[in-house]
Amino acid sequence: MNRLHPRSAVVRIARATLQGGFFGFFGGSLGSGMFALPWFAVPALAVLGAVVFSGYALARYLRFQYELDGDTLTVESGVFARQSRQIPLGRVQNLDVEQNILNRLLGLAIVRFETAGGSATEATLDAVDEAEVKRLRNYVRTHDRDEAAETAAATSDAVSETATAGRSAHADLPGVTGPTSTHTGGAQTANDLEEPVSASVTEERDQPDGSLLFAFDQRELLTYALVSVRPAAPVLTLASLPLGMDVVWAVLRFNATLAGASLSGPVVRWLASSPETTRLAVFAVLSVVQFFLLALVVSVALTVVEYYGFQLTQADGDLRYERGLLRRYSGNIPLEKVQTVTIRENVLMRQFGYATLAVETAGYSGGNQQSSQGVAVPLAPREEVYELARDIEPFGDLDFDRSPKRARRRYLARFSLAAAGLTAVAYAVDSMLLETGYWWLTALLFLPVVPAAHLRWRHRGFDLDESVLATRSGFWRRTTRIVPYYRLQTVFVTRSPFQRRRDLATVGADTASSSSLLGGVARVYDIDEGTAKELRDTLRERLTAHVAGLRTGDRASDAEA
Amino acid sequence: MESLHPRVRLLWILSTVIQASVLGVIAYLVDRFAVSLPQTVVVGGWVVLVVLGVVHAIAAHRIWRFDLQDDALFLLRGVVTRTDTSVPYVRVQHVDTTRGPVERAIGLASVVVYTAGTRGADITIPGLRPERATELREQLRDLANESEATDAV
Numbered sequence: 157m158n159r160l161h162p163r164s165a166v167v168r169i170a171r172a173t174l175q176g177g178f179f180g181f182f183g184g185s186l187g188s189g190m191f192a193l194p195w196f197a198v199p200a201l202a203v204l205g206a207v208v209f210s211g212y213a214l215a216r217y218l219r220f221q222y223e224l225d226g227d228t229l230t231v232e233s234g235v236f237a238r239q240s241r242q243i244p245l246g247r248v249q250n251l252d253v254e255q256n257i258l259n260r261l262l263g264l265a266i267v268r269f270e271t272a273g274g275s276a277t278e279a280t281l282d283a284v285d286e287a288e289v290k291r292l293r294n295y296v297r298t299h300d301r302d303e304a305a306e307t308a309a310a311t312s313d314a315v316s317e318t319a320t321a322g323r324s325a326h327a328d329l330p331g332v333t334g335p336t337s338t339h340t341g342g343a344q345t346a347n348d349l350e351e352p353v354s355a356s357v358t359e360e361r362d363q364p365d366g367s368l369l370f371a372f373d374q375r376e377l378l379t380y381a382l383v384s385v386r387p388a389a390p391v392l393t394l395a396s397l398p399l400g401m402d403v404v405w406a407v408l409r410f411n412a413t414l415a416g417a418s419l420s421g422p423v424v425r426w427l428a429s430s431p432e433t434t435r436l437a438v439f440a441v442l443s444v445v446q447f448f449l450l451a452l453v454v455s456v457a458l459t460v461v462e463y464y465g466f467q468l469t470q471a472d473g474d475l476r477y478e479r480g481l482l483r484r485y486s487g488n489i490p491l492e493k494v495q496t497v498t499i500r501e502n503v504l505m506r507q508f509g510y511a512t513l514a515v516e517t518a519g520y521s522g523g524n525q526q527s528s529q530g531v532a533v534p535l536a537p538r539e540e541v542y543e544l545a546r547d548i549e550p551f552g553d554l555d556f557d558r559s560p561k562r563a564r565r566r567y568l569a570r571f572s573l574a575a576a577g578l579t580a581v582a583y584a585v586d587s588m589l590l591e592t593g594y595w596w597l598t599a600l601l602f603l604p605v606v607p608a609a610h611l612r613w614r615h616r617g618f619d620l621d622e623s624v625l626a627t628r629s630g631f632w633r634r635t636t637r638i639v640p641y642y643r644l645q646t647v648f649v650t651r652s653p654f655q656r657r658r659d660l661a662t663v664g665a666d667t668a669s670s671s672s673l674l675g676g677v678a679r680v681y682d683i684d685e686g687t688a689k690e691l692r693d694t695l696r697e698r699l700t701a702h703v704a705g706l707r708t709g710d711r712a713s714d715a716e717a
Numbered sequence: 718m719e720s721l722h723p724r725v726r727l728l729w730i731l732s733t734v735i736q737a738s739v740l741g742v743i744a745y746l747v748d749r750f751a752v753s754l755p756q757t758v759v760v761g762g763w764v765v766l767v768v769l770g771v772v773h774a775i776a777a778h779r780i781w782r783f784d785l786q787d788d789a790l791f792l793l794r795g796v797v798t799r800t801d802t803s804v805p806y807v808r809v810q811h812v813d814t815t816r817g818p819v820e821r822a823i824g825l826a827s828v829v830v831y832t833a834g835t836r837g838a839d840i841t842i843p844g845l846r847p848e849r850a851t852e853l854r855e856q857l858r859d860l861a862n863e864s865e866a867t868d869a870v
Contacts, residue, residue, distance in 0.1 A: 272833055646803060646805070646834050646840070649801045651799045651800075656799070667834060692801075696789055696805060
C-alpha cells in the first residue's frame with residue numbers, strides 16, 4: 157500500500173493547524189466575551205484547536221492508503237468511519253490530474269479517478285508527486301490498451317463477418333488498429349497517426365508520449381477567448397463590482413460629466429433628480445457599453461487562464477489534454493469510453509468557420525469546472541473539427557432533416573406570446589408605477605419575432621447516419637450532437653399540449669454521460685408525430701442490432717482466449 | 718399494454734392531500750409567527766390543490782400504460798406533457814421494488830428500473846399489486862440477463 161506524498165501531508169497539517177488555531181481563537185474570544193473566561197483561555201483554546209485539527213489531519217494522512225494491483229485500484233481511507241474501496245481499472249472512465257499553484261511549486265498533483273457510477277469522483281489522491289502521476293497514468297492506460305486491443309481484434313473479425321450489424325467501437329482508429337501493433341509490442345506509439353489532424357500546430361512541444369492532435373499558440377488562444385463569449389462573465393462582473401465601488405463611482409461620475417450633467421453632488425442624486433431624458437440616455441448607454449466591455453475583458457481573461465497552453469495528444473487508445481495557466485489540468489480520456497461527441501459553434505464562430513469539439517464519457521472530465529466539461533478542441537476550423545470527430549466516432553456526411561414547416565409556426569406563436577406578455581407587463585408597470593408613457597417601446601419586441609422563429613427552425617434538425625444519430629439545434633450556439641447507436645440508453649417521445657395541437661413531438665435519446673449541464677440527452681425537436689414514432693422504433697432496432705454486433709465480437713475474443 | 722391498479726388513484730390523491738396539508742401547516746406557521754395571511758386564502762388554496770390532485774390522479778391513471786415488448790420496456794404517461802419511454806432491456810442496470818409508507822397502507826408497490834443514462838436514469842412504475850411487482854421485477858431481471866451486454870454503459 158502506498159501513502160500520499162509526505163509534502164502533501166505537510167501542507168495539509170499546516171493548513172489544519174492554521175484553521176484549528178483560528179477556530180480556537182475565535183471560539184475563545186466569543187466565550188470570554190459571553191462567560192467571562194480567564195485571560196489565558198483564548199491562547200489556550202487556540203493551541204488546543206491547532207493541536208486537535210492538525211492531529212486529525214495527520215491521522216487522515218496516515219490512514220489514507222492506496223494501491224494499484226492487477227486490475228484494481230484499492231483505496232483505504234477514513235479516521236473514524238473507515239472506508240475501503242476497490243475500483244476495477246476497466247471501469248475507470250477517465251483519469252484527471254489537477255495542479256494548483258502551491259502544488260506546482262511543490263511538484264505535486266491531485267489525481268482523480270472517475271467511473272460511471274455515483275455522482276462524485278470515485279477516488280481522489282490529494283496529492284502525489286509527478287513521477288507517481290506518470291506511473292498511475294501509464295498503469296491505467298496500459299491496462300486499458302490491453303483490453304481495447306482484445307475487443308478491437310475480436311470486433312474487427314466480427315464486423316467482417318456480420319457486415320451490417322456490428323461496428324467495432326474504434327477498430328479503425330489509428331491508436332488501436334489492433335492486434336498487430338499491440339501484440340508485437342514495443343516501440344509503437346508516437347508516429348502511428350500518419351497525419352496530425354490539426355494544421356495549426358505551430359511550435360514543437362515536448363511530447364513524451366503520443367502524437368499531438370491539437371495545440372494553441374498565443375494568437376489562436378486570444379481569438380478563441382474573444383469569440384467564445386462566456387454567458388457567466390457579465391454576472392460575475394456584476395457580482396464583483398461592489399469590490400471596487402470607489403472606481404465604479406469615479407467612472408460613473410466621469411460618464412455623467414461626459415453626458416453634460418452639472419454635477420454638484422453624488423451621481424445618485426443627479427440620477428434621481430435629472431429632468432433631461434436625452435442626457436440620461438447618453439449616460440445609461442455609455443455605462444452599459446463600459447460594463448459589457450469590462451465583462452468581455454473578464455470573459456477573455458477567464459478563458460485565457462483556463463485554456464493557456466492547451467494541447468491535445470493521442471496515445472494509443474487515449475486522448476490526453478493539458479491546459480491551464482494557474483491551475484494546470486490534464487487528463488486521459490479513453491476513446492473507447494467516449495459516449496457522445498458534440499460540436500458547438502456560436503454565431504461568431506460560424507461566421508469565421510470555426511467550431512468547438514467536446515467529448516463526453518460517463519465519468520466527469522476536463523477538470524471540475526462545469527463550463528469546460530470534456531472540451532477536446534476549444535477552437536479549430538470546422539473541417540478539422542469534423543475530421544477529428546470522425547476519428548473518434550466514425551460517421552458519414554451529415555445531411556440534416558428539418559422539422560416540418562408547422563414547427564416554425566409554433567415558434568412564431570410562442571415568441572409572439574412572449575413579446576405580448578412582456579408588453580402587457582410593461583404596460584402594467586408603466587401605468588401603475590412609472591407613468592412615463594413609453595410602455596409601447598416594448599412592442600418593438602415583436603420585430604425580431606419572425607426572424608427568430610425562422611432561425612430557430614432553420615438550425616434544428618436530425619440525421620440518421622449508418623452508425624450514429626446526429627441532432628442539431630440552437631442559433632446563438634449551435635450544438636451538433638453525435639450519438640452512436642450502441643451508446644443509446646433510453647429513448648423517449650414527449651408531446652406537450654401545444655405540440656399535440658400541431659401533431660408534433662420531440663424525441664429524446666439518452667446516453668450515459670455525466671454532465672447534467674450539457675445534458676446527456678440528444679433531442680430531436682418538433683418533428684411530425686408519425687416520423688417521431690418511426691424514429692423511436694428505428695433507434696431501438698439499431699441499438700439492439702449494434703449492441704448484438706459488439707457482443708458477437710466479445711464472444712469471438714473469449715473463444716480465441 | 719397493462720394499466721395500473723385502480724387503487725393507485727387513491728395513493729396519488731392521498732399524497733397530494735399530505736403535500737397540501739404540509740403547505741397548509743407552513744402557511745399556518747407563517748401566519749402565526751410572521752405575516753398574517755387571510756384564512757380564506759389558506760383554506761381555498763388547500764381545497765384547490767386537492768381538487769387539482771384528484772383530477773390529475775384520475776387523468777394520470779387513465780393515461781398510464783406499460784408493456785414488456787420484445788426488446789424494451791415501454792411506458793406511456795404524462796397528463797399535460799405525454800411521454801412515452803422505451804427502456805431497452807440491454808440497458809437495465811438493476812431493478813428494485815419499493816413500498817413507501819402510504820403504498821404499504823394501501824397495499825400497493827412500485828418497481829424502479831435503473832439505467833446509466835442522465836435523464837430518467839430511474840424509471841418508476843407505481844401502483845402495482847405486491848405480487849405483480851415482484852413478478853415484474855423478476856421478469857425484467859431475466860429479460861436484462863438474456864440480453865446481457867458487455868458493459869451497460
